[in-house]
Amino acid sequence: MISLVANAVLAAAVAHTLYSRQTGPTTTGPTQGGTGAAHGDEINALGRVQPSGGVIGVFGPPGDRVVELTVGLGAVVTKGQTLATLSGDPERQLSAAAIDAQIREADSLRAALAKSRDAKLADLTAEVAQERAKADGELALVDGKYTAAAAQESQAVAEMNRLKRIKADGVPISDMELGRAELLVTQARTEMEGARVQKAKAADQRAAADAAADAKRKAIAAEAERALAQVPDESLKTSKRIAEQKIADAAVRAPVAGRVVKVLSRGGDTLSTTPVVQIADTSHMSVTAEVYETDVPRLRDWLAKSGGKPVAVEIDTRVGEGATRPTVRGTVTAEQVAPMIAKNTVFALGPREDADRRVVEVEVKLDDPSSKAVADFIGLQVRARFLPPK
Structure with a gap:
């Protein structure tokens, strides 16, 4: 009996050690005093990597059928480029x-x-x-x-x-x-x-x-x-304009220049309310950080006292190990702090973390090297560390 208890304790210790290595120290969420947990005066928050212009779904007319998809996953497209041909195009x-x-x-x-x-x-x-x-x-x-x-x-x-x-x-x-x-x-x-x-x-x-x-x-x-x-x-003439508008509306073309980040339809599929593909401009990336509601006044105070300068943010992507892990940095201005409090959509992995938090979304714009480093990790959950102005 004692042996079984000892083995159970040992297994729990090993599991805790492995989990801690995967998730790292938990620094998000409120502290017992009601402010965001931080190292010193830093503000920490969870977030997700997103293109600054968002991920755009490209739709076709419902009920039409895809004849051929002219681009593949990861393809670089230009604005107005045809992405698919449809069975209704000839008609x-x-x-x-x-x-x-x-x-x-x-x-x-x-x-x-x-x-x-x-x-x-x-x-x-x-x-x-x-x-x-x-x-x-x-x-x-x-x-x-x-x-x-x-x-x-x-x-x-x-x-x-x-x-x-x-x-x-x-x-x-x-x-x-x-x-x-x-x-x-x-x-x-x-x-x-x-x-x-x-x-x-x-x-x-x-x-x-x-x-x-x-x-x-x-x-x-x-x-x-x-x-x-x-x-x-x-x-x-009106009928002609209507016919031309129908052709334009039914065309599956890229609304912006970017990359195909997801393919949701294939040749032969009948279109519905699901996009044919999703595209994004990955040359400019951001992190949508969810700052705890009690930390937002402090962040806004930093921005007010910075004299119009942005607040620096360091991002822990947990991608790669050692020297291969990219250094990701960004900045925040007052216009990038949302004026509305909402429920969190990003959840910490630790079982002791608060899963139901009230947060404010803050868009962290990454610099060009950082954008390039995370361009292939859309939706990646990261930790953002807001640094107080010096």
Whole structure:
């Protein structure tokens, strides 16, 4: 019995020793006094390594099927690069092509209607010019008649006045001769009046013809406008934009430059609410540290007294041994301290650690060498040591 107890005690001691080597000294969580446990004035907190821009899930349209994944795990991608082809891509392209064909047909129809309108207006213009030329000829003829009648009237009046004058002077003039002179005057004046009436009539006919031509021209234009209005234009353009937007929304492209850090779909998979892949820009890494709520005022006090300078942070990644373990450092500014208290999501490995803590998330931005050192350890649980300003 004593031997069994001794063996049990020995096994517990060995297990404790191994566990202590794996986890190291526990320095997170509150102390008995209510402040964060620290070596001196340091603040210690657990955290996780994350890309500064976060891990971004790239989704596709639910219900579509992956035909081919064009990138693999760890692949470096550029912004806008296609990551996968989908079974619905050809259908979406055909829909856009069909709308393009409808737009071309509508453009051709509009061009044909405009050409027909222009041809009708050209025919009308030629017809009006011909009618005007005919009317001008008739007016010129009437003007000639009127001029000739006016000349005859002038001569007849002069002759009649001469006969009356010499008769008054005593020269014997027969009444028949005088009557014949007066008749010539009357005939000339009658011809003048007839020419004037013809001229007015011709002018009225020309004005009426011009008015009719204008009315016909307006009718041709209105008919063409009605026909053009029935040809779809804005609706087709809107449909085209919708089709293009569907193609853009369905495309599985990298929203940012970075690396593929996780592949969640393969060729043949039907898409749902799960991302196709996850990508991240691992050139800039951070640690999201969960600082205990009672340590946050002290951290904020350090930042306030630092004169705008960041607070230095050392990160224990526990990756590698001895000389191969990278030195990871970062900094914190006041803007990187969250204004909200939440429940912890990172848990210490020790069984005596407080598993239910109230913490404030603090983003620790790592320097370039540190970012490179932990670029392949996204999600790694680490210990952050906040150093007071000197």
